[in-house]
Amino acid sequence: MNMNKKLVIFDLDGTLADSIESITYCGNYALQKEGLPTFEQKDYKYFVGDGVAVLVKRMLLAAGDETLEHYEAVKEAYETIFKEYCMYRVEPYEGIVALLKELKNRGIMTAVLSNKPHLRTLEVIEALFGNELFDVVRGQMENTPKKPSPDGVHAIAGELDCPMEKILYLGDTGTDMQTGKSAGAFTIGVLWGFREESELIDNKADAIIKYPLDVLTYL
Numbered sequence: 001m002n003m004n005k006k007l008v009i010f011d012l013d014g015t016l017a018d019s020i021e022s023i024t025y026c027g028n029y030a031l032q033k034e035g036l037p038t039f040e041q042k043d044y045k046y047f048v049g050d051g052v053a054v055l056v057k058r059m060l061l062a063a064g065d066e067t068l069e070h071y072e073a074v075k076e077a078y079e080t081i082f083k084e085y086c087m088y089r090v091e092p093y094e095g096i097v098a099l100l101k102e103l104k105n106r107g108i109m110t111a112v113l114s115n116k117p118h119l120r121t122l123e124v125i126e127a128l129f130g131n132e133l134f135d136v137v138r139g140q141m142e143n144t145p146k147k148p149s150p151d152g153v154h155a156i157a158g159e160l161d162c163p164m165e166k167i168l169y170l171g172d173t174g175t176d177m178q179t180g181k182s183a184g185a186f187t188i189g190v191l192w193g194f195r196e197e198s199e200l201i202d203n204k205a206d207a208i209i210k211y212p213l214d215v216l217t218y219l
Contacts, residue, residue, distance in 0.1 A: 003186065005219045007162040008103060009153060011171035012114035012121060012139075013048060014193030016096055017128055021089040022082075023048055027059055030077035034070045036063040045194035049173040051115040051146045052079065079117075086120045092128050093192050095212035100133040108219065109160055111136040113152045113169075113179070135160060148175045150183035157183075168218055177203035188218065 013019045020041050027047070028038035039047075039062060047058040056075045060068050103110055112134055114121045121139025136156050140146050144155060157164060169180030172193025180187030181204055189200030189208045200208050207218060 003218055005168050006166040007109040007111065007160055008168045008170065008215065009111045009113050009156055011176045012112055012116055012124065014172035015170055015190055016092060017090050017124060018093055019090045020044055020194065022086055025088050026078055026082045026085055029081050030074045031059060031063060033077045034073055036065065036070065048194065049115065049175050051140055052117065082120065086123060087127050090124060093212065099212040099215055102216065104133065109135045109162065111156045112138060113156060114139045115146045116140060148178035148182065150179060153179060153183035153185060174199045174203035177205050186218065
């Protein structure tokens with residue numbers, strides 16, 4: 001299959017990096033500070049994906065705080081500790097570095113689009129991958145709606161002067177599938193991340209892959 005793609009845009013958490021231990025650690029710390037119950041990694045896999053504000057709301061609702069009484073305190077605590085522990089036990093998924101190097105060898109541009117705050121996104125990407133493997137790294141910014149808005153994809157495409165039909169978008173959640181599809185990119189769901197295949201199918205993934213190097217089939 002030759003689709004003549006020129007740019008691959010990656011989600012970060014659950015796609016490039018296995019960061020669930022970091023998110024779990026920071027989330028539970030914030031909840032404990034307010035005397036609220038904590039959760040396991042499997043729970044946080046469904047709390048994450050839509051930015052910090054939604055993450056905290058999902059944590060609190062699961063903890064029984066139906067009025068979100070503790071929202072401001074927990075959000076502040078989470079953001080404070082996450083600045084220090086955003087790299088806690090975070091690792092690239094197996095095969096990701098090999099994929100990124102092969103894309104570079106083929107002259108394919110690469111980018112990151114995450115709902116993680118922009119500065120934390122930059123920190124994680126530099127720590128895991130250095131500064132040579134991505135052409136653009138973009139986290140959540142105040143002037144751009146978060147995913148599933150397609151605005152971030154459009155911004156990256158504009159910066160790299162790449163038409164939408166030449167873009168692959170990779171992610172592990174329904175939010176990612178909505179993002180790529182609404183932007184008009186060929187959208188691939190990955191099975192090594194945080195969510196189930198059924199979620200990717202329900203959100204109309206154009207393709208679903210089991211291993212990072214499977215991406216090469218769609219170039």
